[in-house]
Amino acid sequence: MTNETLLIGQTLNFEANPFHDGIETANHDVRGGVLIENGQITATGTADDLRRDHPHADVTDYGEGLILPGFIDAHAHYPQTAMIASWGKRLIDWLNGYTFPEEMKFANVAYAKDIAKTYFDLTLASGTTTTTSFTTIHPESVDAYFNEAKSRGLRAIAGKTCMDRNAPDGLTDTAQSAYDDSKALLEKWHGQDRLIYAITPRFSPTSTREQLAALGALWAEHPDCPMQTHLSEQHEEIAWVHELFPEARDYLDTYEAAGLIGPGALFGHAIHLTDRERASLKESGSSLVHCPTSNTFIGSGLFDMDGLMREGQTIGLATDTGGGSSFSMLRTMAAAYEVAQLKGRALHPAELLWLATTGSAKALRLDTKIGSLKAGFEADLVILDLASTPAIAQRAARAGTIWEAVFPTIMMGDDRAIQDVRIQGKSINE
Ligand code: GUN
Numbered sequence: 412m413t414n415e416t417l418l419i420g421q422t423l424n425f426e427a428n429p430f431h432d433g434i435e436t437a438n439h440d441v442r443g444g445v446l447i448e449n450g451q452i453t454a455t456g457t458a459d460d461l462r463r464d465h466p467h468a469d470v471t472d473y474g475e476g477l478i479l480p481g482f483i484d485a486h487a488h489y490p491q492t493a494m495i496a497s498w499g500k501r502l503i504d505w506l507n508g509y510t511f512p513e514e515m516k517f518a519n520v521a522y523a524k525d526i527a528k529t530y531f532d533l534t535l536a537s538g539t540t541t542t543t544s545f546t547t548i549h550p551e552s553v554d555a556y557f558n559e560a561k562s563r564g565l566r567a568i569a570g571k572t573c574m575d576r577n578a579p580d581g582l583t584d585t586a587q588s589a590y591d592d593s594k595a596l597l598e599k600w601h602g603q604d605r606l607i608y609a610i611t612p613r614f615s616p617t618s619t620r621e622q623l624a625a626l627g628a629l630w631a632e633h634p635d636c637p638m639q640t641h642l643s644e645q646h647e648e649i650a651w652v653h654e655l656f657p658e659a660r661d662y663l664d665t666y667e668a669a670g671l672i673g674p675g676a677l678f679g680h681a682i683h684l685t686d687r688e689r690a691s692l693k694e695s696g697s698s699l700v701h702c703p704t705s706n707t708f709i710g711s712g713l714f715d716m717d718g719l720m721r722e723g724q725t726i727g728l729a730t731d732t733g734g735g736s737s738f739s740m741l742r743t744m745a746a747a748y749e750v751a752q753l754k755g756r757a758l759h760p761a762e763l764l765w766l767a768t769t770g771s772a773k774a775l776r777l778d779t780k781i782g783s784l785k786a787g788f789e790a791d792l793v794i795l796d797l798a799s800t801p802a803i804a805q806r807a808a809r810a811g812t813i814w815e816a817v818f819p820t821i822m823m824g825d826d827r828a829i830q831d832v833r834i835q836g837k838s839i840n841e
């Protein structure tokens with residue numbers, strides 16, 4: 412008897428970062444295989460070799476479907492699911508007009524549970540197998556997210572969003588309660604199954620120095636946890652940070668002063684950076700998270716992917732739902748392509764797919780566990796149908812290479828392109 416599962420289809424495997432080492436470090440197998448046992452990938456190779464060596468494995472043949480590591484969303488706000496695509500505002504007005512009223516509703520536990528369920532239905536249908544989410548100030552919103560992720564066997568990251576100023580009544584905590592609640596939630600959830608707790612000050616405008624320092628202290632006590640926040644998204648926001656923190660050298664310095672920088676730090680957006688901030692981000696080993704659909708939707712600006720990669724920054728990719736206008740990492744890769752084009756650099760499909768998988772995993776310090784099709788990695792997978800609509804199919808039919816075949820799906824694909832999703836080896840469609 413065996414409980415081995417063998418998946419057959421096209422496979423793509425990244426040996427290295429294609430931004431640094433070239434796209435030829437990506438291996439494509441037109442008839443590849445992924446062997447899975449107990450939720451882990453145990454071997455990859457050609458379908459023929461794996462079939463021969465594992466004759467008793469339970470085989471699923473995806474035909475020309477492309478087997479990839481599941482997509483990893485490195486920055487999202489699950490509580491903003493119900494207000495995605497809210498019209499016509501820039502960041503500060505968007506927060507006050509749409510976001511905070513919606514987040515207020517998470518005082519209601521039943522509502523939080525309902526949205527968490529919808530959120531994971533939507534992200535899984537988009538091929539995203541790991542999400543990294545802000546929640547609301549309510550500890551129950553963290554419980555709702557982790558309970559839902561746990562019931563689906565997901566690797567998932569989140570933390571209580573902390574705000575002790577510049578937010579409406581009913582949506583603020585204090586420096587002390589943020590520390591206490593975050594600590595209790597961390598102790599409750601971090602390391603349970605595949606769940607990871609992230610210390611989460613929303614951003615400097617909604618936290619006092621005392622709150623940032625308290626969360627810095629908590630992080631120092633739990634350095635294996637990630638710390639997520641926002642950085643330099645819009646010019647108005649940056650000006651506001653300078654008013655609120657006149658002593659700070661720049662926006663990043665408001666976090667640095669509180670010990671909120673270093674390995675495991677995830678800075679969402681990071682668009683309008685000074686040279687000092689860039690140097691400090693790099694030197695400290697912090698990660699940047701590119702949120703392209705959000706940056707165009709809210710009108711924030713164009714992330715400097717090429718320059719930041721060249722200087723050796725660690726960068727993940729994210730939807731930033733619901734400032735971002737999609738739950739889909741395919742749509743997010745398309746937006747990353749478009750933004751880079753506006754900056755004069757065409758990102759290669761290999762670079763886009765790497766960002767959405769290994770790149771995000773690296774940013775999250777999870778790149779020995781998820782984001783690669785390699786033995787020893789968790790078997791969270793997405794299988795893409797590269798001919799999911801007539802428009803995509805007619806273009807892909809004329810493709811000469813795998814990159815030409817997959818690029819139409821990156822640019823035009825949606826949940827119809829998701830042929831299957833596997834969590835710890837099991838299909839969500841079984
Ligand atoms: N900055 C602070 N909070 C948020 C948020 O919820 N979304 C975005 N896009 N930026 C933020």
Ligand code: ZN
Pocket residue numbers: 486487488641679731734
């Ligand atoms: Zn965000």
